[in-house]
Amino acid sequence: MTTKRNIVILGGGTAGWMTAAAMAKFIPARHYNITLIASAEIGTVGVGEATIPHIRQFNELLGIDENTFIKEVGATYKLAIRFKGWGKSDSDYCHGFGYSGEVINDVEFHHYYLRAGGAAKLGHYDNYNIAALAARAHRFNYPQDNTGDARSHFGYAFHIDASLYAAYLKRYSLARGVSFIDARVTDVVQHPSGDIASLLLDNGQSLHGDLFIDCSGFRGRLIEQTLASGYENWQHWLPCDSAQAAASDAIDNPPSYTLSAAHQAGWRWQIPLQHRTGNGIVYASQWLSDEQASEQLLGAIGDSADMPRQLRFVTGKRKKSWLHNCVAIGLSSGFLEPLESTSLYLVQAAIEKLIEYFPATEQCQGAREAFNHYIDTEYERVRDFLIFHYYQNQRPEPFWQAMSAIELPDSLQARLAQFRESGHFNAYRQGLFMPVSWTTLALGQGLQPQAVSPRISHIESGAIAQRLNRDASQLDDWVASMPTHQHAIDVTKNGAAHYPAASRSLYGANNK
Numbered sequence: 001m002t003t004k005r006n007i008v009i010l011g012g013g014t015a016g017w018m019t020a021a022a023m024a025k026f027i028p029a030r031h032y033n034i035t036l037i038a039s040a041e042i043g044t045v046g047v048g049e050a051t052i053p054h055i056r057q058f059n060e061l062l063g064i065d066e067n068t069f070i071k072e073v074g075a076t077y078k079l080a081i082r083f084k085g086w087g088k089s090d091s092d093y094c095h096g097f098g099y100s101g102e103v104i105n106d107v108e109f110h111h112y113y114l115r116a117g118g119a120a121k122l123g124h125y126d127n128y129n130i131a132a133l134a135a136r137a138h139r140f141n142y143p144q145d146n147t148g149d150a151r152s153h154f155g156y157a158f159h160i161d162a163s164l165y166a167a168y169l170k171r172y173s174l175a176r177g178v179s180f181i182d183a184r185v186t187d188v189v190q191h192p193s194g195d196i197a198s199l200l201l202d203n204g205q206s207l208h209g210d211l212f213i214d215c216s217g218f219r220g221r222l223i224e225q226t227l228a229s230g231y232e233n234w235q236h237w238l239p240c241d242s243a244q245a246a247a248s249d250a251i252d253n254p255p256s257y258t259l260s261a262a263h264q265a266g267w268r269w270q271i272p273l274q275h276r277t278g279n280g281i282v283y284a285s286q287w288l289s290d291e292q293a294s295e296q297l298l299g300a301i302g303d304s305a306d307m308p309r310q311l312r313f314v315t316g317k318r319k320k321s322w323l324h325n326c327v328a329i330g331l332s333s334g335f336l337e338p339l340e341s342t343s344l345y346l347v348q349a350a351i352e353k354l355i356e357y358f359p360a361t362e363q364c365q366g367a368r369e370a371f372n373h374y375i376d377t378e379y380e381r382v383r384d385f386l387i388f389h390y391y392q393n394q395r396p397e398p399f400w401q402a403m404s405a406i407e408l409p410d411s412l413q414a415r416l417a418q419f420r421e422s423g424h425f426n427a428y429r430q431g432l433f434m435p436v437s438w439t440t441l442a443l444g445q446g447l448q449p450q451a452v453s454p455r456i457s458h459i460e461s462g463a464i465a466q467r468l469n470r471d472a473s474q475l476d477d478w479v480a481s482m483p484t485h486q487h488a489i490d491v492t493k494n495g496a497a498h499y500p501a502a503s504r505s506l507y508g509a510n511n512k
Contacts, residue, residue, distance in 0.1 A: 004030075004032060005031060005033070005210040006032070006033045006035065006207075006208055007027070007032050007033065007034045007035070007210070007213065008035050008036075008037065008199065008209035008211070009035070009036040009037070009213045009215055010036075010038075010199070010213070010214055010215060010221060011037075011214070011215030011216040011217060011330070011332070012036060012037075012038025012039075012166070012180075012215075013038075013215060013217065013330070014162045014163075014165055014169075014330070014347070015330025015347045016036055016166075016213075016215035016330075017036070017165075017169035017173060018058070018166075018344075018348065018351060019213055019329055019347075019351050020034060020036045020169070020173040020178045021062055021169040021172050022062065022351045023178070024173050025061070025062050025176065026358075027355065033179070034173075034177070034178045034179065035178070035179040035181060035207065035209075036173070036178060036181070037180075037183055037185065037199065038180075038181075038182065039182060039183060039184045039202075040182055041184070049159055049162050049273070049278045050078065050081075050157075050159055050160075050269070050271050051078065051157040051158050051160060051344050052097070052157050052340075052342065053097055053157045053502075054157075054345050054348055055344055055345075056155075056156075056157070056502035057348075058351075059502075060501065060502040062172065066492075067492050067495045067497055068495075069168070070492045070493065071492070071493050072168045073160045073161050073164040073165045074164055074274040074275045075158040075161075075273070075274065076159045076254055076272050076274060076485065076489055077140045077156055077157075077256050077488060077489070078135075078156060078158055078256060078258060079097055079132070079135040079140065079154070079257060080094040080095060080097060080129075080132050080135035080136075080256070080257040080258075081257060081340065082135065082255070082257045082258070082259050082260065083095065083260050083261075083262070083389070083444060084259070084261040084262065085261055085262035085395070086260070086262045086389055086393060086444070086445055087394055087445035087446040088393075088395065089262075089395050089396070091444065091445065091446070093124065093125065093132075093443075093444030093445070094126050094129065094131075094132035094135055094136065094257060094440075095132075095340070095441065095444070096131035096132030096133075096135065096440070097131045097155040098129060098130060098131040098153050098155060099129070099150075099153050099154070099436055100125060100126075100128045100129040100436065100439075101113065101128040101468070102153075107453050107456055108435070108453075110125070110423070110439050110443065111423060111452040111453040112456060112464050113125065113128065114448070115452050115461055116461045116464040116465040116468055117465060118443075119443075121465055122465060122468055122472070123472070125440065127475070128468070128472060129154075130150045130153070130475050130479065131155070131156070133475055133476065133479045134256060136255075137479055137482075138253050138254065138256060138484060138486075139256065139479060139483065140256045140482065140483065140484075140488040141482040141483060142156070142497075142498075142499055142500055143155065143156075150478070151478055159258065159271045159272055159273055161275070181205070181207070183201040183202055183203045183205065184201065184202040185200070185202075185221060186200050186201060186202050187200040188222065188226045190226070193324070194324050195324045195325045196209065196212045196222060196227075196324065196325055197209075199212075209325075210325065211326075212325060212326045213326070213327050213328075213329055213354075214327065214328045214333075215329050215330050215332060217330070217331045217332060218331050218332070219332070220318065220332040221332075222326045222328075223321070223323060223327075224318065227323045227326055229319050229320045229321075229323050230318065230319035231314070231317070231318055232316045232317050232318075232319055234315045234316040234317075234383060235315055235316070236406070237315075237383070237387050237409065238315040238336070238337065238383070238386060238387060238390070239286065239402075240266045240282050240284045240315070240337055241284060241285055241312060241313060241314065241315075242282070242283050242284070242285045242290065242293065242310070242311065243280055243281065243283070243311040243313070244281050244290070244293055244297055244308035244309065244310055245278070245279065245309050245311065246279050246298070246305045246306045246308040246309065247276045247278060248276065248277045248301045248305040249276065249277065250273065250275055250277060251277055253484050253486035254273075254486070255272060255485070256485045258270070258341060259271075261300075262393075262400075263281070263283070263288075264287070264288065264399060264400075265283045265287035265288035265397065265399040266281065266283035266284055266288065266399070267281075267282050267339065268280065268281045268282070268296070268300060269281075274489060279297065279305065280297070282337055282338075284399055286399075287397075287398060290310065293308075313335050313337075314335065315335055316334060317333060317335075317379045318332075318333055318334055320368075320372050321334070321350070321372055322367075322368045322371045322375075323368075327371070329351060329354075330343075330347050330350075333346070334379050336382050336383060337386065340382070340385060340386065342432065346379065346382070349374075349378050350375060353371055353374050354371065357370070374430070377430055378432065380409075380411065381411075381432055381433065382433075384409060384411055384412040385437070385438070385441070387406075387408065387409070387412055388412060388416070388438075388442075389441065389445070390406075391404060391406060391412075392404075392442065392445040392446065392447050393445065394446060415438070416447070419442055419447065420447070420450055421449070421451070422449065422451065423449030423450075423451060423453065424449075425442075
């Protein structure tokens, strides 16, 4: 009889229970025991409440019904992220979960848009993205299978209560055989090789493990405090180091977007849920004091707000997320501010890649190296996209002036040079954000290419404008026929919504 191996997960936040749920679903119970350790005395960060469409794929893999999920976690729908003040102080654009316009004769839509005069002649680039238009109108509908037009070419995600999601996944995991221990780790015992042998707990228990998964948050109790992985500090590119979070009352017919509003030294978020609204402010303490940030956040929310909760962070990632027999997932692996709602995506990506490499044993150097390369690439590509938001600004404040003068990573410098010269972004072979996302950000924040595709230079600009104006009018009509966001939520809560498979959702990201 083969002895079962032990997988030990440290940390009971969203990352920990997402990991436990996926392990319980996909790792054979006849070969592995799965135990999660967390202490009720240790709080969770709980600010990662906005998601991107990949979360639907994760839930679908687990077999979670979407109607049940939305009801259990207080979710609302999300079609876009709205960025206010990120280019010039009065700029306002949406990063919608879908395509703007359509490719015509193998030439990307934005070349036609720019050839016809761009925003000056045609209005906002958002006018050609159905997800962005619906989000601004506080409307929602599922992508339609049978239209073959813009009504099928978008995706959606959710605003969720992360604590409720973790609690739901805890119930899911325990029902599938995961063991839970409410305790603190007092010491870590290592083998002579450096591998972790066992965890000593404050209840007197010693828990042996073969594979340890560190979901302990910023402190990295195993990956850093025990194994000293090291940390790549990216604050010279992303200098915001502080945040405050506060809840306020729910919004009637809430927007189907996450709000990201720039201020003099960072940005402020608003995330509407069914039962409350999540609010927060991210800032660089060198340019804005805690007191000023708190006053600004409460002033934006109004009288219904809770007192803000303070957070500190250092943007960056572990030098190795898988070291010896320990894998870091979530905040213990790295932190990138939630500007593009990527926190749970990075958790999901790590979980799925780790499961792909099973069976994981102590003789898995190749898997460790491949996993670390994969995670490094994911983090670095999200990092570059976030830096682009800050760098491509025309705001007058000292913080923003400093951001527009930073020395960019070589990888980002090359991408921006390519767009400036040709109006084109290459697609990644791996990593989040396809060219459509990069283009939306560039045009939304005022980066204009020096030229458009020579393949359309012979087409008269007025003829292009005429067609695009007709397209924009059609999109407006389709959006006006969509239900309100509140109606869509109510239908879902009653269990009557017929949602599409996750594979139907499109978003500006590559498959892994």
